[in-house]
Structures are given as structure tokens and as C-alpha cells.
Amino acid sequence: xxxxxxxxxxxxxxxxxxxxxxxxxxxxxxxxxxxxxxxxxxxxxxxxxxxxxxxxxxxxxxxxxxxxxxxxxxxxxxxxxxxxxxxxxxxxxxxxxxxxxxxxxxxxxxxxxxxxxxxxxxxxxxxxxxxxxxxxxxxxxxxxxxxxxxxxxxxxxxxxxxxxxxxxxxxxxxxxxxxxxxxxxxxxxxxxxxxxxxxxxxxxxxxxxxxxxxxxxxxxxxxxxxxxxxxxxxxxxxxxxxxxxxxxxxxxxxxxxxxxxxxxxxxxxxxxxxxxxxxxxxxxxxxxxxxxxxxxxxxxxxxxxxxxxxxxxxxxxxxxxxxxxxxxxxxxxxxxxxxxxxxxxxxxxxxxxxxxxxxxxxxxxxxxxxxxxxxxxxxxxxxxxxxxxxxxxxxxxxxxxxxxxxxxxxxxxxxxxxxxxxxxxxxxxxxxxxxxxxxxxxxxxxxxxxxxxxxxxxxxxxxxxxxxxxxxxxxxxxxxxxxxxxxxxxxxxxxxxxxxxxxxxxxxxxxxxxxxxxxxxxxxxxxxxxxxxxxxxxxxxxxxxxxxxxxxxxxxxxxxxxxxxxxxxxxxxxxxxxxxxxxxxxxxxxxxxxxxxxxxxxxxxxxxxxxxxxxxxxxxxxxxxxxxxxxxxxxxxxxxxxxxxxxxxxxxxxxxxxxxxxxxxxxxxxxxxxxxxxxxxxxxxxxxxxxxxxxxxxxxxxxxxxxxxxxxxxxxxxxxx
Amino acid sequence: xxxxxxxxxxxxxxxxxxxxxxxxxxxxxxxxxxxxxxxxxxxxxxxxxxxxxxxxxxxxxxxxxxxxxxxxxxxxxxxxxxxxxxxxxxxxxxxxxxxxxxxxxxxxxxxxxxxxxxxxxxxxxxxxxxxxxxxxxxxxxxxxxxxxxxxx
Numbered sequence: 046x047x048x049x050x051x052x053x054x055x056x057x058x059x060x061x062x063x064x065x066x067x068x069x070x071x072x073x074x075x076x077x078x079x080x081x082x083x084x085x086x087x088x089x090x091x092x093x094x095x096x097x098x099x100x101x102x103x104x105x106x107x108x109x110x111x112x113x114x115x116x117x118x119x120x121x122x123x124x125x126x127x128x129x130x131x132x133x134x135x136x137x138x139x140x141x142x143x144x145x146x147x148x149x150x151x152x153x154x155x156x157x158x159x160x161x162x163x164x165x166x167x168x169x170x171x172x173x174x175x176x177x178x179x180x181x182x183x184x185x186x187x188x189x190x191x192x193x194x195x196x197x198x199x200x201x202x203x204x205x206x207x208x209x210x211x212x213x214x215x216x217x218x219x220x221x222x223x224x225x226x227x228x229x230x231x232x233x234x235x236x237x238x239x240x241x242x243x244x245x246x247x248x249x250x251x252x253x254x255x256x257x258x259x260x261x262x263x264x265x266x267x268x269x270x271x272x273x274x275x276x277x278x279x280x281x282x283x284x285x286x287x288x289x290x291x292x293x294x295x296x297x298x299x300x301x302x303x304x305x306x307x308x309x310x311x312x313x314x315x316x317x318x319x320x321x322x323x324x325x326x327x328x329x330x331x332x333x334x335x336x337x338x339x340x341x342x343x344x345x346x347x348x349x350x351x352x353x354x355x356x357x358x359x360x361x362x363x364x365x366x367x368x369x370x371x372x373x374x375x376x377x378x379x380x381x382x383x384x385x386x387x388x389x390x391x392x393x394x395x396x397x398x399x400x401x402x403x404x405x406x407x408x409x410x411x412x413x414x415x416x417x418x419x420x421x422x423x424x425x426x427x428x429x430x431x432x433x434x435x436x437x438x439x440x441x442x443x444x445x446x447x448x449x450x451x452x453x454x455x456x457x458x459x460x461x462x463x464x465x466x467x468x469x470x471x472x473x474x475x476x477x478x479x480x481x482x483x484x485x486x487x488x489x490x491x492x493x494x495x496x497x498x499x500x501x502x503x504x505x506x507x508x509x510x511x512x513x514x515x516x517x518x519x520x521x522x523x524x525x526x527x528x529x530x531x532x533x534x535x536x537x538x539x540x541x542x543x544x545x546x547x548x549x550x551x552x553x554x555x556x557x558x559x560x561x562x563x564x565x566x567x568x569x570x571x572x573x574x575x576x577x578x579x580x581x582x583x584x585x586x587x588x589x590x591x592x593x594x595x596x597x598x599x600x601x602x603x604x605x606x607x608x609x610x611x612x613x614x615x616x617x618x619x620x621x622x623x624x625x626x627x628x629x630x631x632x633x634x635x636x637x638x639x640x641x642x643x644x645x646x647x648x649x650x651x652x653x654x655x656x657x658x659x660x661x662x663x664x665x666x667x668x669x670x671x672x673x674x675x676x677x678x679x680x681x682x683x684x685x686x687x688x689x690x691x692x693x694x695x696x697x698x699x700x701x702x703x704x705x706x707x708x709x710x711x712x713x714x715x716x717x718x719x720x721x722x723x724x725x726x727x728x729x730x731x732x733x734x735x736x737x738x739x740x741x742x743x744x745x746x747x748x749x750x751x752x753x754x755x756x757x758x759x760x761x762x763x764x765x766x
Numbered sequence: 767x768x769x770x771x772x773x774x775x776x777x778x779x780x781x782x783x784x785x786x787x788x789x790x791x792x793x794x795x796x797x798x799x800x801x802x803x804x805x806x807x808x809x810x811x812x813x814x815x816x817x818x819x820x821x822x823x824x825x826x827x828x829x830x831x832x833x834x835x836x837x838x839x840x841x842x843x844x845x846x847x848x849x850x851x852x853x854x855x856x857x858x859x860x861x862x863x864x865x866x867x868x869x870x871x872x873x874x875x876x877x878x879x880x881x882x883x884x885x886x887x888x889x890x891x892x893x894x895x896x897x898x899x900x901x902x903x904x905x906x907x908x909x910x911x912x913x914x915x916x917x918x
Binding site: 254 | 783791857899904
């Protein structure tokens with residue numbers, strides 16, 4: 046259905062470019078066999094382009110520049126956002142250039158990367174940006190030709206009028222169109238007519254990435270810029286004294302600056318600072334709880350046994366129901382702290398000049414970087430500019446502005462432009478991890494094997510609400526009790542790709558497998574039975590998930606994976622709803638020489654309409670590889686407030702040889718696109734653990750899998766079949 | 767500080783740095799060749815991979831004093847127009863997510879194919895196992911190396 050929508054004023058500020066740039070001879074990348082052709086640089090296009098709205102400028106040459114406001118960290122937003130604008134504009138994708146927009150809260154809303162929310166938030170406004178520009182271009186052409194606009198058509202950047210035989214490219218009508226007022230309401234295309242959306246458009250930054258062009262924050266250099274590296278205090282400690290005499294003696298070190306619990310070495314290049322940092326002699330003293338992993342285990346046990354949880358959901362009467370149950374199943378699951386480990390370590394450039402600040406670097410939340418800087422310096426946010434570079438991964442780490450504030454602190458102290466660079470050791474020891482969490486589940490079955498009571502109690506370290514109380518199986522069970530307890534730890538935590546659900550889904554889907562087997566039911570049928578209950582007579586109040594959409598991915602995953610059909614393949618099932626999308630997964634394990642080997646994961650996703658199949662596959666496969674790697678290996682343990690794992694030699698990440706086949710499928714549910722940066726990760730750990738149980742009879746209730754006592758005597762492997 | 771005369775991407779370059787400075791930081795901080803990436807600094811992830819005399823080498827653990835007259839090739843010098851078969855395959859397969867590790871992946875793959883133009887899937891896996899991709903683009907990397915081998 047075509048829809049009529051209102052354009053938002055915020056998105057359609059009018060700014061017009063005027064000056065005209067010259068032609069230059071360029072080349073078309075990867076068309077090197079064809080004769081070189083004339084290509085304008087993006088700057089040259091912009092110099093003569095007319096700006097139609099916050100997202101779009103078009104030059105008299107017919108070249109189209111589309112601004113992508115949200116930070117790009119690998120989720121492919123810098124390619125998929127412009128695809129949506131170009132679709133409604135009816136642009137020729139070959140004539141589209143994409144520019145990363147800087148922070149601009151006047152022009153853009155929700156200019157951040159987090160929560161897999163960019164596409165669902167911006168879908169309609171991107172479409173309107175393209176459609177309103179097309180509207181005025183058509184009106185301009187109709188006026189020029191003195192024909193009825195309703196008879197004018199647009200295809201691949203060419204505007205045509207069949208009756209008169211006239212046609213011309215966008216550029217010919219830009220000057221006239223720019224004088225017209227964009228309509229308040231505009232008709233959007235019918236989805237069945239999409240030509241760009243739904244196609245495998247290639248990454249717009251491919252050339253720069255594959256030829257080594259500067260594009261990440263760490264690649265930013267400026268004449269006169271100083272470098273800084275920082276030694277941060279152990280968690281729960283503060284500085285007692287600093288002896289920086291040896292560090293200052295390193296050639297290339299200009300100064301040592303102490304602020305808060307941090308000591309920065311500052312110099313003219315990076316390597317001397319890496320050496321100097323190791324020569325700092327800093328005495329610390331406790332400033333709160335100085336915790337070790339043994340303390341966390343004790344705190345988990347105490348709070349699980351005696352802590353009073355915040356009740357997050359209560360349906361029926363769990364206590365009575367469990368007393369009357371024919372069978373009771375209970376189990377505890379635990380996950381460790383893990384780091385985000387983006388390949389590009391944290392870094393930021395800051396130049397504080399009086400009450401003005403220039404910020405450049407990788408951030409998922411440019412506005413938070415600006416607000417934090419404004420607060421730190423006591424200056425108005427308008428005095429701060431933020432240029433967003435490409436991000437070498439994020440995984441939630443760059444939602445925080447701690448490393449931005451560090452750059453601001455050092456720039457202020459040195460009265461110079463400064464880039465702060467974290468080492469990998471800084472990244473692993475410098476905090477803001479995925480929180481460690483322990484869950485206790487209890488389920489009661491009646492005599493027929495139906496789950497009549499379900500309780501989840503979660504204890505998290507700085508995890509906030511560590512449950513998702515309105516998710517499945519809520520709504521499907523008569524008596525539900527869900528409680529959460531938070532321990533305030535000195536160890537800093539932060540959102541980590543699919544916050545909370547990245548582990549909760551594994552624990553819950555593993556436990557439901559335990560319950561299904563105790564009930565003597567097939568794990569897929571067990572879930573479908575529960576979902577039927579939630580559909581036909583939902584229990585309790587609000588449900589976070591759409592029951593039909595979950596049923597559909599469960600059924601499709603069972604079908605696509607040949608669930609239960611091959612006796613030589615041991616399978617595990619998992620399904621999870623997060624960030625508005627539904628993903629069901631089946632892990633296939635084969636036994637080789639007595640060891641379980643994970644050979645394949647089948648995934649069925651309902652994320653509404655797929656904007657770019659390459660990007661969608663990337664996110665699903667990447668999420669599964671991420672979930673698999675961290676479930677198998679991820680573990681950050683502490684001794685006296687300091688992580689023991691300090692680099693990739695002791696903190697293991699998944700590698701090429703460990704990656705099995707991943708078979709991805711997408712259901713066309715007819716919904717608008719929803720989030721995909723995170724939802725494929727949560728189900729993975731559960732699917733694998735359930736398959737391992739099916740193959741070995743050994744139930745993994747903690748991560749990382751390879752460190753569990755269940756696999757102290759046999760090898761656990763994942764690899765390509 | 768000492769003066770080092772280097773051969774990088776076919777050009778002579780001179781830098782004045784401490785002799786323990788890793789090649790990685792000479793490239794990035796002193797020569798403006800930032801395509802070679804810093805990530806772990808201890809030869810565990812491969813983001814800093816360059817070619818030294820044709821061999822894939824971790825530049826983060828290569829002191830500049832050990833480079834001597836060796837031919838160093840970085841991602842910027844792998845091809846003149848970005849049209850090395852590995853780069854073309856990377857574009858065709860659309861490998862990258864965040865892209866940060868990909869220059870190192872491409873350099874490892876290019877060195878593999880130079881020494882072994884027709885690698886088996888196992889040989890591809892073994893060679894590429896030294897490079898970490900945190901986004902998990904391993905399937906695409908495998909596909910792109912195989913495509914580059916085929917089209918070479």
C-alpha cells in the first residue's frame with residue numbers, strides 16, 4: 046500500500062549551495078579495464094549542488110549526494126540508509142555519493158548507533174526525504190515543459206513526459222526545484238515497486254577500506270597534534286602517589302598529566318608513550334570495593350540465596366503452583382564479564398580552545414560525547430563540534446564518552462590538539478564490560494508435562510534489570526514470577542551487543558530445553574505448544590513479542606534445519622526475540638573420535654523487510670559468530686580490581702578455523718524493517734549448548750564452554766565441516 | 767634516535783626514530799601510511815600485516831632496526847589503483863563489516879596467493895587463521911580468497 050505521510054520540519058531545513066566547481070579526470074574503481082571517464086569528486090559535486098533536505102543534495106550534473114547521519118561501525122547503515130533515500134527519489138544508484146554527516150541535532154534525530162534502532166526509527170523519514178525531493182523535481186520539470194505533473198515519470202534519475210517525448214536528468218531541474226517548497230504530505234512508493242531496497246548494493250566505503258585510506262578515528266592526524274596514552278587505576282582504587290621521573294626521561298615524551306584516577310603520558314608520537322607508560326610508578330589505595338572473581342562468585346551465591354529481588358513480573362501464584370507441581374526442574378546459569386574488543390581500540394581527538402572544542406573520532410553516540418564535554422568544561426554544547434569517523438567496531442563500547450572526556454582533559458591541560466589512543470591492554474583492563482550475571486530458573490510441570498509454573502531470578506553486577514520480563518515464555522505460562530537483583534560493583538559495565546539478552550537468551554533457552562526433556566517432549570514442539578497457549582489464551586499483561594512471528598520462525602527453522610531427521614547429527618534449538626526482530630537457530634553437532642564438533646548453524650530471521658541482503662546476512666552470520674566465540678571462549682576474570690586477561694594471547698577471540706557453516710534464511714513477514722545488528726546473537730549460545738547436550742548428555746550451565754568441568758576430559762570443538 | 771633508510775612501496779624513505787620503534791608506528795606516525803592498523807600490538811590479531819620481502823609480517827612486533835634493505839609493501843602499495851586480484855575479490859564478495867581488520871586480511875591473503883596460487887580451503891583457513899575479524903566476516907573472507915585464487 047502506498048502511504049500518505051507528513052514531512053517533519055526538522056528533516057527539511059532548506060540550505061542552498063551555489064558555487065560551481067570544475068571537472069577533473071578521475072577513474073571508476075574496479076572498472077580499470079574500461080576507458081577512464083570524467084568523474085567529479087564529492088566536494089566538487091557539493092560545491093554546485095542544491096540541498097533539498099537534511100539527507101539530500103543534487104548537483105546540476107545530476108549527481109546525488111546523500112548524507113548518512115548515524116555512526117557506521119560495521120552494521121552497514123552508511124550503505125542502507127542512502128539506499129532508502131535513493132529508492133524514493135528514483136535515483137540512479139551509480140550517480141549517488143554518500144557522505145557521513147557530522148553531529149547536527151537541528152537536522153537529525155537519534156543520531157546514534159545502538160539498540161539496533163536506526164532503521165526502524167528512520168525508515169519513514171528517509172523515504173520522505175527521497176519522496177519530497179522527487180516531488181519538487183517532478184513539479185519543476187512539469188513547469189518547465191508546461192505539462193501536468195501527474196503525467197511525469199521518473200526512473201534512474203531521468204525525468205520523462207511520454208506525451209511530449211521530453212526527458213532530462215535530475216540536474217537539469219535542480220535550480221527550479223530548489224525554489225519550490227517541499228510538500229507537507231507526500232505519497233510513498235508501494236513496496237512491490239522497490240528497485241534498490243532489497244538488492245545487494247555494495248558497501249559504499251569499499252574502495253577506501255580495501256586500499257588503506259584514512260577513515261577511522263585512529264587514522265586522524267593533524268599538524269601539531271600531540272598524542273596521549275593513559276594509565277587508569279584498578280577498579281575500586283584511587284591514586285596515592287605518582288612517580289613519573291623515569292617516564293619523563295623517555296625521548297619523545299613531552300609531559301605527564303594526572304587527572305582523576307588517570308595518569309596521561311603525552312608526546313609527539315605513539316611508540317615512546319607505550320614505553321613511558323610502563324615506566325610510570327603509581328601507588329594506589331582503595332577507594333571502594335576492590336573485587337576479585339572469587340568475591341563475585343560469593344556475592345552471587347549470597348544474593349541468589351538471600352537477596353530480595355525486585356519483582357518485574359508476576360502472573361498467577363508461582364509459590365502455590367510449584368508446590369502442586371508433579372515435577373520440578375531447577376537450574377542455575379552464570380556468565381562472566383567480557384570485554385567489547387573492537388578491533389580499533391578506543392581513541393579520540395580533541396582540541397580545546399578557550400570555550401570552544403573540536404572533537405573528531407569514533408563514537409556511537411556523538412551527542413553524548415558533546416554533552417559530556419560540555420559538562421566537563423562547563424561550556425554550552427553549541428560550542429562543541431563533533432565529526433564522526435568510521436568506527437572500527439563498537440559492540441556497545443563506544444556508547445560511552447569516557448575516552449572522549451580523556452582527550453578533552455589532556456587537550457585542556459596541554460592547551461593543544463590531542464589524540465588519546467588506548468592500547469589493547471587498556472581496552473581489556475579499562476572497563477565498561479558486559480556485566481557478569483547469574484540466573485536461577487525453576488519450572489513446575491503438571492502430570493501431563495505442561496509447564497504450569499516458571500520462575501526466573503537474576504543477579505547482575507551493575508546490570509540494571511537483568512531480566513526481560515515480558516519476553517517468552519511470559520504469556521505462555523499460568524504462574525510466572527520474574528525478579529532481578531543488582532549488585533553495585535566497582536567494576537564498570539556497559540551495554541554489550543544485545544545487552545542482557547546476549548546471555549539471558551542462552552540461559553533461558555538452555556533451561557527450556559531441560560524442561561522440555563524432563564516433560565518428555567521434543568524441544569521444538571514444547572516451544573510451539575507454549576506459543577499456542579500464548580496465542581490462544583495469553584496470560585498476564587503486556588507481552589513484548591508477537592506470538593505469530595515467533596511461531597513462524599520456530600517452524601521455519603525446524604524445516605530448514607531438517608530438525609530431528611538425521612540420526613547422525615545431534616541438534617540444539619533456540620529462539621529469541623530482541624530489538625524488534627525474531628531469530629530461531631538450530632546448531633548441528635557431529636561426534637568425531639568421541640568429541641562433539643559443531644558443524645553448522647541454521648538461522649531463520651524475521652526482521653521485517655530486508656533492506657540489503659548482503660548487509661542482513663553479514664549481521665546474522667556476524668552475530669552468530671560473535672555469540673559462538675564468546676560462549677566458547679570469552680572470560681574476563683579479576684584479581685584485586687584488575688583483569689587477569691590483558692591481550693588476545695590470554696583473552697581468546699574466535700578465528701577463521703573455528704567457524705562452521707552458517708545457513709541463513711529470512712522470512713518475508715511484510716513488516717517494515719526492524720533491527721538486525723544484535724538479534725542474531727542472543728539465540729546462538731543456547732542452540733549450541735542444547736546440541737552439545739543432545740550429543741554428549743553434558744549440560745553446560747556456564748560460559749565460557751571450553752573452561753567448564755563438563756569438558757575437562759573430552760575436547761569440545763567448533764570448525765568447518 | 768637513529769636514521770633509517772627504508773624501501774617502502776617501491777620508494778626510498780628516511781626516518782629518524784629510536785631503533786626499537788615498531789615498523790607499524792613508523793608507517794603510521796612518521797610516514798602517514800595509516801592503512802596498516804594497530805589493534806593488539808603483540809602479533810596476535812594480524813591487523814598490522816605488511817609484506818616484508820613478500821612475506822606476511824606483523825609490523826607491530828617488527829623493530830625498525832631489523833628492517834634494513836628489505837622491501838616493505840603496505841596496503842597502500844599493494845596495487846597502484848586498488849585493483850590487485852585480492853582487492854577486487856574483496857569488493858566483489860563485499861567482505862567488510864567495520865572494515866578495520868580488512869587491510870591486514872588482504873595483505874595476508876595476497877602473500878598466501880603469491881606463494882600458493884591455488885590453495886585448498888584448508889590451506890586458506892590455515893593461512894587466514896592468524897588474522898582476527900571481530901565482526902565475524904570469516905565466511906566472506908574465505909569466499910573472497912577462493913575467488914581471488916580463481917581469478918588470478
